[in-house]
Amino acid sequence: MAKEQKLVKEITSMEEDFAQWYTDVVRKAELIDYTSVKGCMVIKPAGYAIWENIQAELDRRFKETGVENVYLPMFIPESLLQKEKDHVEGFAPEVAWVTMGGLEPLQERLCVRPTSETLFCDFYKNDIHSYRDLPRVYNQWCSVVRWEKTTRPFLRSREFLWQEGHTAHATAEEAEERTEQMLNLYADFCEEVLAMPVIKGRKTDKEKFSGADATYTIEALMHDGKALQSGTSHNFGQNFSKPFEIQFADKDNKLKYVYQTSWGMTTRLIGAIIMVHGDNSGLVLPPRIAPTQVMVIPIQQKKEGVLDTANKVKDALVAAGLRARLDDSDKSPGWKFSEQEMRGIPVRIELGPKDIEAGQAVVVRRDTREKITVAIDALALEVPKILEQMQKEMLERARAHRDAHTYTAHNMEEMKDIADNKPGFIKAMWCGCQECEDALKEEVGVTSRCMPFEQEHVSDTCVYCGKPAKKLVYWGKAY
Amino acid sequence: MAKEQKLVKEITSMEEDFAQWYTDVVRKAELIDYTSVKGCMVIKPAGYAIWENIQAELDRRFKETGVENVYLPMFIPESLLQKEKDHVEGFAPEVAWVTMGGLEPLQERLCVRPTSETLFCDFYKNDIHSYRDLPRVYNQWCSVVRWEKTTRPFLRSREFLWQEGHTAHATAEEAEERTEQMLNLYADFCEEVLAMPVIKGRKTDKEKFSGADATYTIEALMHDGKALQSGTSHNFGQNFSKPFEIQFADKDNKLKYVYQTSWGMTTRLIGAIIMVHGDNSGLVLPPRIAPTQVMVIPIQQKKEGVLDTANKVKDALVAAGLRARLDDSDKSPGWKFSEQEMRGIPVRIELGPKDIEAGQAVVVRRDTREKITVAIDALALEVPKILEQMQKEMLERARAHRDAHTYTAHNMEEMKDIADNKPGFIKAMWCGCQECEDALKEEVGVTSRCMPFEQEHVSDTCVYCGKPAKKLVYWGKAY
Numbered sequence: 001m002a003k004e005q006k007l008v009k010e011i012t013s014m015e016e017d018f019a020q021w022y023t024d025v026v027r028k029a030e031l032i033d034y035t036s037v038k039g040c041m042v043i044k045p046a047g048y049a050i051w052e053n054i055q056a057e058l059d060r061r062f063k064e065t066g067v068e069n070v071y072l073p074m075f076i077p078e079s080l081l082q083k084e085k086d087h088v089e090g091f092a093p094e095v096a097w098v099t100m101g102g103l104e105p106l107q108e109r110l111c112v113r114p115t116s117e118t119l120f121c122d123f124y125k126n127d128i129h130s131y132r133d134l135p136r137v138y139n140q141w142c143s144v145v146r147w148e149k150t151t152r153p154f155l156r157s158r159e160f161l162w163q164e165g166h167t168a169h170a171t172a173e174e175a176e177e178r179t180e181q182m183l184n185l186y187a188d189f190c191e192e193v194l195a196m197p198v199i200k201g202r203k204t205d206k207e208k209f210s211g212a213d214a215t216y217t218i219e220a221l222m223h224d225g226k227a228l229q230s231g232t233s234h235n236f237g238q239n240f241s242k243p244f245e246i247q248f249a250d251k252d253n254k255l256k257y258v259y260q261t262s263w264g265m266t267t268r269l270i271g272a273i274i275m276v277h278g279d280n281s282g283l284v285l286p287p288r289i290a291p292t293q294v295m296v297i298p299i300q301q302k303k304e305g306v307l308d309t310a311n312k313v314k315d316a317l318v319a320a321g322l323r324a325r326l327d328d329s330d331k332s333p334g335w336k337f338s339e340q341e342m343r344g345i346p347v348r349i350e351l352g353p354k355d356i357e358a359g360q361a362v363v364v365r366r367d368t369r370e371k372i373t374v375a376i377d378a379l380a381l382e383v384p385k386i387l388e389q390m391q392k393e394m395l396e397r398a399r400a401h402r403d404a405h406t407y408t409a410h411n412m413e414e415m416k417d418i419a420d421n422k423p424g425f426i427k428a429m430w431c432g433c434q435e436c437e438d439a440l441k442e443e444v445g446v447t448s449r450c451m452p453f454e455q456e457h458v459s460d461t462c463v464y465c466g467k468p469a470k471k472l473v474y475w476g477k478a479y
Numbered sequence: 480m481a482k483e484q485k486l487v488k489e490i491t492s493m494e495e496d497f498a499q500w501y502t503d504v505v506r507k508a509e510l511i512d513y514t515s516v517k518g519c520m521v522i523k524p525a526g527y528a529i530w531e532n533i534q535a536e537l538d539r540r541f542k543e544t545g546v547e548n549v550y551l552p553m554f555i556p557e558s559l560l561q562k563e564k565d566h567v568e569g570f571a572p573e574v575a576w577v578t579m580g581g582l583e584p585l586q587e588r589l590c591v592r593p594t595s596e597t598l599f600c601d602f603y604k605n606d607i608h609s610y611r612d613l614p615r616v617y618n619q620w621c622s623v624v625r626w627e628k629t630t631r632p633f634l635r636s637r638e639f640l641w642q643e644g645h646t647a648h649a650t651a652e653e654a655e656e657r658t659e660q661m662l663n664l665y666a667d668f669c670e671e672v673l674a675m676p677v678i679k680g681r682k683t684d685k686e687k688f689s690g691a692d693a694t695y696t697i698e699a700l701m702h703d704g705k706a707l708q709s710g711t712s713h714n715f716g717q718n719f720s721k722p723f724e725i726q727f728a729d730k731d732n733k734l735k736y737v738y739q740t741s742w743g744m745t746t747r748l749i750g751a752i753i754m755v756h757g758d759n760s761g762l763v764l765p766p767r768i769a770p771t772q773v774m775v776i777p778i779q780q781k782k783e784g785v786l787d788t789a790n791k792v793k794d795a796l797v798a799a800g801l802r803a804r805l806d807d808s809d810k811s812p813g814w815k816f817s818e819q820e821m822r823g824i825p826v827r828i829e830l831g832p833k834d835i836e837a838g839q840a841v842v843v844r845r846d847t848r849e850k851i852t853v854a855i856d857a858l859a860l861e862v863p864k865i866l867e868q869m870q871k872e873m874l875e876r877a878r879a880h881r882d883a884h885t886y887t888a889h890n891m892e893e894m895k896d897i898a899d900n901k902p903g904f905i906k907a908m909w910c911g912c913q914e915c916e917d918a919l920k921e922e923v924g925v926t927s928r929c930m931p932f933e934q935e936h937v938s939d940t941c942v943y944c945g946k947p948a949k950k951l952v953y954w955g956k957a958y
Binding site: 033035036037040041042043044045048049051052068069070071072073074075076077080093094095096097098099100101102103109110112119122123126127138142143145147158159161 | 512514515516519520521522523524527528530531547548549550551552553554555556559572573574575576577578579580581582588589591598601602605606617621622624626637638640
């Protein structure tokens with residue numbers, strides 16, 4: 001068994017060092033590799049296949065709501081970036097600048113898009129003329145660049161993959177509706193597909209997107225009690241349409257400025273999956289997002305009939321619509337078990353000569369290690385049920401973990417105690433002043449994650465200043 | 480009819496000015512828009528949906544051959560780009576350079592990838608250790624940048640979308656096999672899906688990819704008689720693995736350098752579809768790649784039962800697996816016909832009160848304008864057949880056009896006459912010297928498109944110098 005356990009031994013346990021555990025998992029599960037380009041990563045096949053599944057499922061849900069995909073340039077002329085004041089202040093310090101094209105210096109430098117509001121505005125300015133052209137509900141899948149100082153695979157890198165939706169509407173109500181619709185779509189996707197419960201809410205002015213009237217967010221709790229902002233949806237009102245002059249002739253023949261939104265999700269979600277579901281044997285993938293859902297592992301595969309039956313089982317599972325594979329490599333079964341666990345494949349099927357003789361196989365769930373004996377003929381019927389059960393229980397477990405790590409602070413003493421000793425979300429009232437927000441970051445080390453849509457009233461006064469409270473806020477340490 | 484015809488009138492006829500016709504079609508069919516970023520375009524929903532279909536179909540075919548998708552950084556450090564001598568000479572003059580990250584100058588400048596051979600090599604160097612790790616058959620979908628001086632939508636732009644496959648193999652034979660396999664895959668895709676016949680062949684040394692031992696290409700003939708290189712597949716031998724030190728321990732325990740290939744197709748294919756199939760009413764999309772295959776257009780749609788029946792027809796077509804839509808906007812039927820034609824939707828179904836009374840509808844093919852009367856109940860059965868017939872005939876027509884515009888030159892007199900008066904491919908023998916190739920470009924204005932795999936012997940001597948001929952070459956003017 002020594003060799004089989006080596007793969008696992010190479011991961012640090014999450015209780016010992018969560019950050020190192022995370023790094024070990026992304027490397028040992030072969031999700032990424034580092035590169036010669038500082039702060040940028042290679043997304044390897046096992047990692048990219050997760051992203052492909054995220055893309056396919058999100059794209060399908062987008063299109064059901066009328067979204068159309070487009071592609072805009074990756075470069076933004078400096079003058080364009082500068083048109084919206086808050087926006088340029090937010091992004092200019094962290095963009096990469098192209099200053100040479102071929103052998104010649106450029107007349108105007110171009111930044112590599114950190115986000116594409118300005119490009120979409122420049123496009124919509126000429127594309128939208130009449131109320132008949134509205135709404136525009138466009139999205140693009142692309143990579144963006146932000147020149148971060150410290151980086152971590154998936155969570156914060158200089159280049160990352162994402163989708164960015166950019167819409168234009170005739171009325172403020174419609175823009176608000178779309179902003180909320182996309183946040184709800186994101187939340188449903190996280191819960192239904194990634195088995196990841198989220199808190200939906202609004203960002204404070206300090207934390208909102210540069211240029212937005214309102215930023216809505218979904219916040220998830222990682223296994224170590226830190227929060228991860230997992231998707232955001234912004235309502236811009238007319239903040240961009242005015243400087244960019246995006247006007248349309250309305251039904252009443254008057255020229256009006258459009259109302260805009262944008263919303264995005266990124267490869268960061270892969271980091272979230274790792275940190276919500278992973279364990280000390282590696283990755284645990286929710287069945288609905290797993291590139292391989294079932295690995296059939298033959299025991300004593302050289303004995304007559306074993307590989308044959310294993311192949312038939314795999315084929316039957318594929319025919320039943322599952323993403324199933326057979327590991328018939330010459331590694332030992334124990335090694336294959338460790339690999340399947342490290343890569344987070346939801347279920348493995350162990351199948352040896354004795355099983356075949358008895359007409360049965362052993363199905364092992366990755367999350368609970370539960371062993372379920374199933375008749376070989378019934379696998380194509382039973383394994384989908386086991387996967388659905390696993391998906392459901394993973395969400396329940398994640399929700400229970402999140403709830404068990406959500407605390408309430410009524411005063412600064414409680415706030416400090418929780419922040420120091422109990423990693424998780426902290427619910428506490430806030431007066432609405434940025435000074436208190438700044439002070440909580442400075443003194444307690446927490447930031448406001450969101451003002452949840454489902455407001456509660458846990459006390460009358462701001463946890464910091466004691467003045468009358470306006471909002472319940474989820475606070476926490478965040479990635 | 481005046482208003483209906485306006486949409487069409489706005490396109491220049493292709494006989495009058497082919498270049499202007501092309502530009503008119505890409506704009507009026509709403510495939511692209513120009514941007515403030517010189518040489519870069521917006522790919523609008525109608526254009527991007529074609530690319531999505533190309534991607535889905537190519538990706539499916541790739542995966543059937545064992546390809547796995549990955550994502551590598553968009554930046555290449557200058558020192559990495561310089562490792563392979565020919566490669567850097569080929570690409571350095573046309574790359575965009577990032578010199579600032581945030582507010583600080585970079586220590587080493589980074590180019591935005593024009594292609595990713597050097598990045599894949601840098602990755603494979605650490606990723607490949609043993610013969611067990613081979614082959615590596617990776618691909619990525621991304622955008623690349625080449626700082627072109629003159630640009631045209633889809634055909635030549637500073638940024639374009641593509642896929643680039645990069646493989647590593649243990650033997651030269653395997654690399655050669657993969658190079659040819661992917662070229663064949665590209666050719667089959669063009670013929671079967673885009674209805675576009677291609678000539679498969681090898682590029683001369685002058686025209687091959689910077690750093691390759693051999694470049695294979697598929698060349699298609701556009702409606703104006705110019706050639707378009709539509710996909711390439713390169714065999715690098717060990718040209719990259721040696722400077723990048725990509726070695727593996729072979730079965731005999733010896734360290735060996737891997738053999739590599741790369742292959743790519745781009746959004747240029749959309750330009751090819753336009754120029755092979757389009758006509759003076761606009762775009763004509765082959766049914767298999769068309770985002771919308773059928774547009775149901777009601778006549779007198781306000782009359783009772785018309786929209787109802789039109790909707791049922793649309794639903795029945797969708798249920799039959801077709802990409803069908805209903806145009807129930809308040810535009811006139813004539814305007815809708817013009818729009819459907821401009822956008823190249825393969826088939827429209829005209830459906831008015833009289834048709835409904837007679838239990839039939841009129842199906843109009845976009846390519847031939849043929850009108851086919853079909854019983855309403857039979858539409859879901861008949862329209863797929865009509866589309867398949869159209870797909871087949873579009874390929875046949877394109878092949879007939881290509882064959883009718885392929886000429887043979889036995890000497891320079893014929894060569895000049897054809898080049899001046901008969902736009903198309905010119906088959907002529909070549910001695911193998913670059914001097915003759917250069918002279919033909921200088922004196923006749925043609926470049927070597929490829930040495931076709933299916934060699935013929937049309938004369939004994941080189942068309943230019945009269946020395947013994949080595950190869951038949953397809954020559955032509957090209958995009």
